[in-house]
Amino acid sequence: MPERNTQIPRLAVRRLSLYLDAIRRMRGQGSEWISSQELADALELTSSTVRQDLSHVDFSGISKRGYEASGLEECLAAVLGADSEWNVVVVGAGNLGRALALHEEFRRRGFNIRAVFDSDEAKAGSKVGGLVVQNIAGLAAVTKKHPVDVGIIAVPAPAAQEVADALVKAGVRGLLNLSPAHVLVSEDVAVVDARIVESLQELAHRLVAEK
């Protein structure tokens, strides 16, 4: 059962996700007990950071042994919603949007792509895996029929804000923004920016600075 009253720091949440992955991998290799030091080594963190992070979830380790792997996995999965199924729509049926809609890793983790939208009439009707690309105008009708948890914004920067507005208006409360644009939303909506272009630019900066 996750702690409900205190909210977990954003950066800690990110790491909990990494711990969950690492624990699953270690369990696959036969580990039944995992120490904060082992997790730290796998992710290049300090054991202190790991223990601080885990103090935010309601699962206790045991002195001398560490954390019982399957219990911690279950607890982290619950805190992160990784034990649930999520309904996701992708807006933008370009290369990136189609790739994400087909991304096996998402489905494996419970993120189920239910629909793909595009504003381009020429794209409407084309297939992405088992789904038919729909005109963005049909978004509200879809969310009305089946609640959508997350909307992935995979359109060029200039269109990102209007797509965000449309998703929010349709009742979607979680947005993953893959465009480089900053989108403004009301505060009851969660936005995470993927910042792929900025990541490349950060690499370029480091390569420039190195010289």
Next chain:
Amino acid sequence: MPERNTQIPRLAVRRLSLYLDAIRRMRGQGSEWISSQELADALELTSSTVRQDLSHVDFSGISKRGYEASGLEECLAAVLGADSEWNVVVVGAGNLGRALALHEEFRRRGFNIRAVFDSDEAKAGSKVGGLVVQNIAGLAAVTKKHPVDVGIIAVPAPAAQEVADALVKAGVRGLLNLSPAHVLVSEDVAVVDARIVESLQELAHRLVAEK
């Protein structure tokens, strides 16, 4: 001319990239002078943060007017390497790898995809845009002929480390890791993790926590 002696904090570098984008957009709308407050408003930051960040680059604003837009754009582009052309290879010719290889936004920003690799013999020979997918074994030969600045890791998590090793061995000094795995590299190599899956998981967490 960028400051060379003091290194810019990682989070500030990320924001410089956002400022550059915002400035270009504002210039496109006719702005010739831009204040720290305008940039802050566009990105939901404080003007104080913007001024602190800009103090890391060698470009002065002017009291009462703000920053001269074209000059600041040029300066930020230089600091970030956004005024250069970069040679990029993609490893992994799955949905995501192919999408990134074809991503127009990258080319527009000077990140030129020079080759696409995959370990799957069945994929070798297939086309991705104008490029032919090559077997990963040919990586070193390619980097020997033309220096590669950045390698994009677009393979499933279990293969990420060996791909990173291969890229580093081939002399690539910047890695963009799109897999959820943590990769270990020597310290003269820059790695940026895209963390797309973790971003979705963070959204799921917020939706769980909200209830």
Next chain:
DNA sequence: TAGATTGTTAATCGATTAACAATC
């Protein structure tokens, strides 16, 4: 038991924000 590892407090470090003199 002896020793390893947790959980937690306190210290450190770094990033953000506030404040304001300088100045155009």
Next chain:
DNA sequence: TAGATTGTTAATCGATTAACAATC
């Protein structure tokens, strides 16, 4: 000139790390 905005210092805030008593 008067007022707006920078550049920078100091204060605050938050995140990471160190340290260690508790304990299995």
